[in-house]
Amino acid sequence: MNLTLGTLLPTNESPSLPAIQTATRQPVTLTVNGVKTELQLAPWTSLLDALREYMHLTGTKKGCDHGQCGACTVLVNNKRINACLTLAIMQEDTQITTIEGLSSLDQTSSSSKLHPLQRAFIDHDAFQCGYCTPGQICSAVGLLNEGHAKTADDVRELMSGNICRCGAYPGIVAAITSVMDSQPTTV
Template sequence: MTLIAEAPPLGKQSSLPPVHTVTLTVNGTETQLQLAPWTSLLDALREYMDLTGTKKGCDHGQCGACTVLVNGKRINSCMTLAIMQEGNEITTIEGVGTDSPDGLHPLQKAFIDYDAFQCGYCTPGQICSAVGLLNEGHAKTTDDIRELMSGNICRCGAYTNIVVAIEEVMNQQSV
């Protein structure tokens, strides 16, 4: 069987995909972008805003490399559309720690102090997730940290040091 593709009717030409003005507040700065409605938040951050700290790992919400904070809660930025985040406060790794005199969030410092990374690819997502974990206030034990961080994969296996770094900051906050 031979399939023949038909040409579009005369007068009807295909057009470029529609774009919309999307206003995102990222790391305290409001930015207007022209985006296709199906653009993920991850792609908007990386491709349109040059915020490349947020990583594209699996692009299916399974690895956590793309974790950012939306209104202080952690989300996988690959699993949400940018247009859905209008009106929300988005914090990427580039915005974490900027209020501190030395420019580091306590978790960033703890990750350095406890060697909680190796190749570093997952580190931005790990830190954003850990900030969200502390904001949520559900972690009380080491096992809680392990469970609540289980959505962030580290291919290098730095889990032990990641947990110790988070535990250190959690214990400092409870003093």
């Protein structure tokens, strides 16, 4: 006999997924790019899903959802992490920065001013499809904050958690080393 959840429960107690999700949601307050937002989330919601599905910050990408590609890299208290590997509820007292929060307002022109790494990725042609790029840039900001990279080989090694399926690595390394050589970077 083929047993399923439906066959194990009396028919009048069959679960309704939306009902379960609504019943188990709880308030979670996240501070993202300096803005505090209260969400209603199931406790198992990843930070990645909270950002993309509930806050509509879709710059952060979902590649593997298993910590293997780096597409979901964001900064938590200025340190780079994979947003797919942490629960949103665990990040309530942290400062989260996504790719959307890296640029700043240019007071003189009232327009958005790119982060030096965003500018460098453009200048060095460091992407093709762009899917990995937000994660690459956030990871690079974290890398420079760590201060361990001194050479291009260090950059290659310490960025090895961020996969680029287009193979734009030469441009990515050139962009990061250009910023590394010109200034210490903080968010």
